[in-house]
Amino acid sequence: MVAGSGTDSIRAMKRAADLDRLTAGAELIEPADGLESKLAKGRALRVKHGIDPTRPDLHLGHAVTLRKLRQFQDAGHLAVLIIGDYTARIGDPSGRSELRGPMSTDEIEANATTYLEQAGKVLRTDDGALEVRRNSEWLAPMGMDDVLRLTAGVTVAQMLERDDFHKRYADHKPISLVEFLYPLLQGQDSVAVIADVELGGTDQTFNLLMGRELQKAAGQDPQIVLTMPLLEGTDGVRKMSKSYDNYVGITDEPKEMFGRLMRVPDGLIAKYVRLGSALGRDVADQIDRGIADGSLKAVEAKRRMAREVVDLYHGMGAGRQAEAEFDRVHKEHQLPDEVEELALPPLAINEQGRVWLPRLVATAGLAPSNAEARRQIEQGGVRLDGEALTDPALELAPEELRGKVLQVGRRRFVRIV
Amino acid sequence: MVAGSGTDSIRAMKRAADLDRLTAGAELIEPADGLESKLAKGRALRVKHGIDPTRPDLHLGHAVTLRKLRQFQDAGHLAVLIIGDYTARIGDPSGRSELRGPMSTDEIEANATTYLEQAGKVLRTDDGALEVRRNSEWLAPMGMDDVLRLTAGVTVAQMLERDDFHKRYADHKPISLVEFLYPLLQGQDSVAVIADVELGGTDQTFNLLMGRELQKAAGQDPQIVLTMPLLEGTDGVRKMSKSYDNYVGITDEPKEMFGRLMRVPDGLIAKYVRLGSALGRDVADQIDRGIADGSLKAVEAKRRMAREVVDLYHGMGAGRQAEAEFDRVHKEHQLPDEVEELALPPLAINEQGRVWLPRLVATAGLAPSNAEARRQIEQGGVRLDGEALTDPALELAPEELRGKVLQVGRRRFVRIV
Numbered sequence: 070m071v072a073g074s075g076t077d078s079i080r081a082m083k084r085a086a087d088l089d090r091l092t093a094g095a096e097l098i099e100p101a102d103g104l105e106s107k108l109a110k111g112r113a114l115r116v117k118h119g120i121d122p123t124r125p126d127l128h129l130g131h132a133v134t135l136r137k138l139r140q141f142q143d144a145g146h147l148a149v150l151i152i153g154d155y156t157a158r159i160g161d162p163s164g165r166s167e168l169r170g171p172m173s174t175d176e177i178e179a180n181a182t183t184y185l186e187q188a189g190k191v192l193r194t195d196d197g198a199l200e201v202r203r204n205s206e207w208l209a210p211m212g213m214d215d216v217l218r219l220t221a222g223v224t225v226a227q228m229l230e231r232d233d234f235h236k237r238y239a240d241h242k243p244i245s246l247v248e249f250l251y252p253l254l255q256g257q258d259s260v261a262v263i264a265d266v267e268l269g270g271t272d273q274t275f276n277l278l279m280g281r282e283l284q285k286a287a288g289q290d291p292q293i294v295l296t297m298p299l300l301e302g303t304d305g306v307r308k309m310s311k312s313y314d315n316y317v318g319i320t321d322e323p324k325e326m327f328g329r330l331m332r333v334p335d336g337l338i339a340k341y342v343r344l345g346s347a348l349g350r351d352v353a354d355q356i357d358r359g360i361a362d363g364s365l366k367a368v369e370a371k372r373r374m375a376r377e378v379v380d381l382y383h384g385m386g387a388g389r390q391a392e393a394e395f396d397r398v399h400k401e402h403q404l405p406d407e408v409e410e411l412a413l414p415p416l417a418i419n420e421q422g423r424v425w426l427p428r429l430v431a432t433a434g435l436a437p438s439n440a441e442a443r444r445q446i447e448q449g450g451v452r453l454d455g456e457a458l459t460d461p462a463l464e465l466a467p468e469e470l471r472g473k474v475l476q477v478g479r480r481r482f483v484r485i486v
Numbered sequence: 487m488v489a490g491s492g493t494d495s496i497r498a499m500k501r502a503a504d505l506d507r508l509t510a511g512a513e514l515i516e517p518a519d520g521l522e523s524k525l526a527k528g529r530a531l532r533v534k535h536g537i538d539p540t541r542p543d544l545h546l547g548h549a550v551t552l553r554k555l556r557q558f559q560d561a562g563h564l565a566v567l568i569i570g571d572y573t574a575r576i577g578d579p580s581g582r583s584e585l586r587g588p589m590s591t592d593e594i595e596a597n598a599t600t601y602l603e604q605a606g607k608v609l610r611t612d613d614g615a616l617e618v619r620r621n622s623e624w625l626a627p628m629g630m631d632d633v634l635r636l637t638a639g640v641t642v643a644q645m646l647e648r649d650d651f652h653k654r655y656a657d658h659k660p661i662s663l664v665e666f667l668y669p670l671l672q673g674q675d676s677v678a679v680i681a682d683v684e685l686g687g688t689d690q691t692f693n694l695l696m697g698r699e700l701q702k703a704a705g706q707d708p709q710i711v712l713t714m715p716l717l718e719g720t721d722g723v724r725k726m727s728k729s730y731d732n733y734v735g736i737t738d739e740p741k742e743m744f745g746r747l748m749r750v751p752d753g754l755i756a757k758y759v760r761l762g763s764a765l766g767r768d769v770a771d772q773i774d775r776g777i778a779d780g781s782l783k784a785v786e787a788k789r790r791m792a793r794e795v796v797d798l799y800h801g802m803g804a805g806r807q808a809e810a811e812f813d814r815v816h817k818e819h820q821l822p823d824e825v826e827e828l829a830l831p832p833l834a835i836n837e838q839g840r841v842w843l844p845r846l847v848a849t850a851g852l853a854p855s856n857a858e859a860r861r862q863i864e865q866g867g868v869r870l871d872g873e874a875l876t877d878p879a880l881e882l883a884p885e886e887l888r889g890k891v892l893q894v895g896r897r898r899f900v901r902i903v
Contacts, residue, residue: 159634211630217576220664225642225655228663238642246637246645246670249663 084108087144093350094137094343096271096296099278103293107265114146117264117280117292119204119255120188121153122180123172127187128316129378130300130309133344134268135191137297141266142198149262150188152181155205156258159251187320190382200262207261208254219253222286223279228252231275252276256283264292271296272308300344304471305334305486314468317345323383323391324398330375331395332472334410334486335360335367338374346377402455408474411483413467423464426451433485435477445477452476501525504561510767511554511760513688513713516695520710524682531563534681534709536621536672537605538570539597540589544604545733546795547717547726550761551685552608554714558683559615566679567605569598572622573675576668604737607799617679624678625671636670639703640696645669648692669693673700681709688713689725717761721888722751722903730885734762740800741815744808747792749889751827751903752777752784755791763794819872825891828900830884840881843868850902852894862894869893 088105098104107114118138120131127135138148157177185201192199228249229235237244252275259267259280267277274296281291299308302315309316317329333341338360343353356374359365376388383391414432417424430442430451443461445451451458454473470485505522515521524531535555537548544552555565574594602618609616645666646652654661669692676684676697684694691713698708716725719732726733734746750758755777760770773791776782793805800808831849834841847859847868860878862868868875871890887902 155630159638208630213572213625213628213633216630216633217664217667220667221576221662223663225646225651225661225663225666226658229642234642241643244642246640246642246666247634249642249666250634250637253663 091137091140091144092295094297096298097274097294099281099294104266104295107293114141114265115149115200115263116141116146117149117151117259117262117267118269119151119153119156119258119267120184121157122177122184123157124311125180125183126311126316126318126320127184128309128311128318129341129345130270130302130316132191132319133297133300134270135188137268137295139192141268142193146266147200148192148198149200149202149264150192151258151262152184152201152203153255153258154178154181154203155208156251156254159247159254190319202262204254204258204261208257211257216250219257219283220250222282223253225249233272252279253283256280259292260284260287260289263289265290266293266295268295268297270299272299298340298344300340301337303329303332304468305337306471315472317378319382323379323387324394326379326382327375327388327391327395329472330378331371332484333371333374335371338367338370342374342377345381346374347381348377398455402452402476408482408484410486411475413470413485418467419464422467424467424470426458426463426465427461429465429470429475430477433475433483435475435481435483442477450478508554508557508561509712511714513715514691514711516698516711521683521712524710531558531682532566532617532680533558533563534566534568534676534679534684535686536568536570536573536675536684537601538574539594539601540574541728542597542600543728543733543735543737544601545726545728545735546758546762547687547719547733549608549736550714550717551687552605554685554712556609558685559610563683564617565609565615566617566619566681567609568675568679569601569618569620570672570675571595571598571620572625573668573671576664576671607736619679621671621675621678625674628674633667636674636700637667639699640670642666650689669696670700673697676709677701677704677706680706682707683710683712685712685714687716689716715757715761717757718754719889720746720749722754723888730888732885732889734795736799740796740804740808741811743796743799744792744805744812746889747795748788748812749901750788750791752788755784755787759791759794762798763791764798765794815872819869819893825899825901827903828892830887830902835884836881839884841884841887843875843880843882844878846882846887846892847894850892850900852892852898852900859894867895 084105088108091108092098092104116138118134120127138150142148154177157172157180158174181203229238231252234244234248255276256279258264260283264280264284267280269277274294277292277294277296281294284291301307302309302313303317304313304315307313307315311318317326321329330341339353339357342348342356343350356365356370360367360370372392376392379388379391380386411433413424414429417429417432419425426446427436427439427442430436430445431439436442436445442451446459446461446463449457449459453470453475455476472484472486474482474484476482501522505525508525509515509521533555535551537544555567559565571594574589574597575591598620646655648669651661651665672693673696675681677700681697681701684697686694691711694709694711694713698711701708718724719726719730720734721730721732724730724732728735734743738746747758756770756774759765759773760767773782773787777784777787789809793809796805796808797803828850830841831846834846834849836842843863844853844856844859847853847862848856853859853862859868863876863878863880866874866876870887870892872893889901889903891899891901893899
């Protein structure tokens, strides 16, 4: 009896530790006590996470949830990774303000292949820890009857309550009816794989909850929804995405990765540590406090964050090497470690939303006039991230500028944010 | 040459006469000159009309469009009657303010059988004049890919522009997502049968126009949309429908049909003549004018209308017989031909939307108090359409009362409208 109780209490302590680790950093767990109950069953849980192969590369933003999924694997659960090869044909409208064109099957297949390779850098891929499924397996054979059954269970008002749909409808931006099917198909994935838990970014909350509804309708015990915060890109403004050129790819070379991470605004360093590195919450909190009370220089914190992220994807010591390489290149190009940040001046952006280089240089205060800025450009005195720009007619998109260092002559620098 | 021109001009005159007959009474023809162009092709047109077998009986409301379809047959065109056995499973949300539950396949099949029998009373059924198709033929085999293609071409805002959806959304009444699929499926019917023209009631305008869009997307010459006015039921208020008990079934017995038609409010007699009988527009206009200037008693006009409608469905002379039967029964029950009409008093309707008989009798002014009304009821002195109601606790739905004659004692009558 006594021994039994001892074993029980050890089990209970392990479960409490697991729960603590698995819920760390989560934005939402629905229902709040749901994960605890599922863990108490004592069996390996089926933990679903879906990725639509709409881009060829995974980045640190994807990795936030993938790393949470890895924690579930490490605690003895099964990761069920859904490659949304069918849903990619619609394109998840979550969080987007525009309709995207449909993708070709070839593109989707190519992306799916690279996704799997890349996900293997985060997830354990041994049998028993990872199950990979493509949702065309169950979605493509669905017929009109299934569609009627699925769509009968949800109302238009429920759909329009979703933030992004609501906003687009209110702004008179078109929402294609096919986009209303997306959450239902993603929910159907949960039914197909009999998910116990589904992980996703906060922009996936609606879709994940839809999975619970469809599972209930199918007579299944509904999945626990666990969402992770979204990681802003290196511009510090938008969600990380290849299309904004504000991303850090998880297969980027160490030097490239380190350089991109050094563009992260000071205010986001702790968040990158928390969501993007293997350092614990305590270190992230220390960094927050250190920067706040002045005991830690932001640039040192940023270097540590960048080293840690590089180590995570390229092995211990890779961060230190990348840093040395970064310093060497910067010394050559005479870029200082600390550069004043400058919000892209609104006056520098023309009506077409483009930035004319001479005006940028002038409005940034790096030249007294457009004319003088042109002269500097023509003479090769203007550089962007160390690269000389010599065409005075050059127009750039704001996305091409953000996070980069604009340099005029040998001593004047700003980082465009 | 002269003879040729003569033939051409005879053809042109025939086409003009056809056009005049075929467009008579139409509420909308879209595009306005479209039917003329299609007729000018000189070939038999494929004229589509769809009916969902959601009820076992066709009524005069359905017949308005069926009779227009018959005119197309008589002009040498092919009627393509779509039995919406598949769409009935969704239920056309057009014009309804509530979501309806799904129907069983058995019910749908039984209704489809009676519909076809009954439609044969209006349409020519000889080969070459009628093609009957069930839309499960092409809708049931559709797959998810087809659904994605169909739904990608239409926006949520377009759907919510439809009057009934707009109103339900604004009133916070649920619209199931499956209802948004209905117009697309009905439109797909037009693609499947390669319709040249589609006929429907005005409440079908949106769905019929959707057929044009889908035909264009499928590379077809889009159908001409021709809508007919809706016929109010015998209550003079709502669209004719079995569920409101305000209908005249096209297979009703002559006596029943005549009796129901005699409940039509005076203001609708000419419309019933125009849309429900074989009498021409001129007669309907005469009736309108005659009632207005007092040269024609409304009850005489109503009797003529009722005789003509009965003749149409039961053969020449059947109307006169039904009228005699009606008079004999009314004499027995001492119901007068002309009865004062009374709008159902709002005070008679309780919070549950039901009408308690004694209160109705009292608020209608046929008894001085609820107590006296109860006494009359218990003594068998209260009749509804000649039938004694002896339960003083009886509660009725407003639909069960409208169009009927409430009688107290031998001399007091009102017709509830």
